[in-house]
Amino acid sequence: MAETATPAETAKRANPETLRAARRSPASHLAPTFESGSVAGTVTLKEIPFQTMVGIRVERDSDAGARLASVTDGLPAACGEVSGSGRATTLWLGPEEFLVIAPESAHDSLGGDLIRALVEALGDDPGQVVDLSANRTTFELSGIRARDVLEKGCSLDLHPRAFRAGTALATEIGNIPAMLLKTGEESFRIFPRASFADFLGRWLLDGMREFASPEVP
Amino acid sequence: MLLISCPNCGPRDETEFHYGGQAHVAYPENPDALTDRQWAEYLFYRDNTKGAFAERWVHSTGCRQWFNMLRDTVSYDIQAIYKMGEPRPDMERAVVNTTAATTPEGATK
Numbered sequence: 001m002a003e004t005a006t007p008a009e010t011a012k013r014a015n016p017e018t019l020r021a022a023r024r025s026p027a028s029h030l031a032p033t034f035e036s037g038s039v040a041g042t043v044t045l046k047e048i049p050f051q052t053m054v055g056i057r058v059e060r061d062s063d064a065g066a067r068l069a070s071v072t073d074g075l076p077a078a079c080g081e082v083s084g085s086g087r088a089t090t091l092w093l094g095p096e097e098f099l100v101i102a103p104e105s106a107h108d109s110l111g112g113d114l115i116r117a118l119v120e121a122l123g124d125d126p127g128q129v130v131d132l133s134a135n136r137t138t139f140e141l142s143g144i145r146a147r148d149v150l151e152k153g154c155s156l157d158l159h160p161r162a163f164r165a166g167t168a169l170a171t172e173i174g175n176i177p178a179m180l181l182k183t184g185e186e187s188f189r190i191f192p193r194a195s196f197a198d199f200l201g202r203w204l205l206d207g208m209r210e211f212a213s214p215e216v217p
Numbered sequence: 218m219l220l221i222s223c224p225n226c227g228p229r230d231e232t233e234f235h236y237g238g239q240a241h242v243a244y245p246e247n248p249d250a251l252t253d254r255q256w257a258e259y260l261f262y263r264d265n266t267k268g269a270f271a272e273r274w275v276h277s278t279g280c281r282q283w284f285n286m287l288r289d290t291v292s293y294d295i296q297a298i299y300k301m302g303e304p305r306p307d308m309e310r311a312v313v314n315t316t317a318a319t320t321p322e323g324a325t326k
Contacts, residue, residue: 094281
């Protein structure tokens with residue numbers, strides 16, 4: 001039988017700070033490896049854990065779509081587009097499917113109001129707003145060699161003329177499905193599902209390893 | 218590897234897609250009235266065309282939307298890509314579409 005928690009223990013567990021300290025991100029065990037595997041000034045990899053993510057399914061041109069767009073500062077209209085401002089970033093997943101990504105503090109359990117605002121904006125109209133914060137984790141790959149590392153496992157055209165900063169595409173990286181967001185000329189954010197985080201982390205580390213050695217002319 | 222032009226996402230590798238079998242197989246209007254043989258034929262019997270074949274595909278790693286494709290089963294030439302619910306394009310129109318619908322490599326051999 002499971003232990004029965006005393007009221008004091010329950011109260012302690014409900015405390016957001018205690019909860020936060022108890023959480024383990026999907027690639028937390030790789031954090032030291034990411035640090036030692038990163039090559040400063042060439043390519044660096046780190047995990048950004050616990051970002052708030054909300055899945056939205058709504059017809060973009062409907063009234064509900066317009067109300068949701070006012071919360072997220074716009075919904076992207078086509079494949080690759082990204083909308084939003086400082087508060088949240090919204091990626092296009094499909095014609096009527098979007099993923100809102102915001103900092104951890106925006107989550108309702110930590111005092112934010114993003115999910116409640118989105119649920120209220122949808123109201124009773126057809127569509128859905130689902131908290132997907134635990135579905136994916138975030139990797140940040142940056143540096144002048146970041147594109148070379150990605151190109152080892154991703155068949156998209158990642159050349160800057162085809163894949164511009166501020167766009168995001170659903171793709172496969174190392175044979176696993178992931179969202180790829182280009183945040184700057186030399187920085188990418190990768191959103192793999194939590195269960196793939198270990199595999200993709202090790203895949204990227206393997207791809208980064210050659211850049212730690214001096215270049216062979 | 219085929220390069221398939223998803224109507225939503227543009228040209229992507231074949232590995233991002235899944236095949237959905239023959240297109241335009243209508244659900245029987247009155248299934249109760251069918252004999253077992255007719256029902257089995259609706260469920261399991263499909264054309265095995267040599268040449269242009271209309272089939273369904275889904276972009277499972279991308280936008281997760283279904284679409285129809287007219288593909289030559291001999292040459293793998295993708296002749297047309299069109300939305301679910303649209304009728305199969307006739308061949309003359311399909312030839313015109315080839316240049317528009319399948320961009321760069323176009324998966325022609």
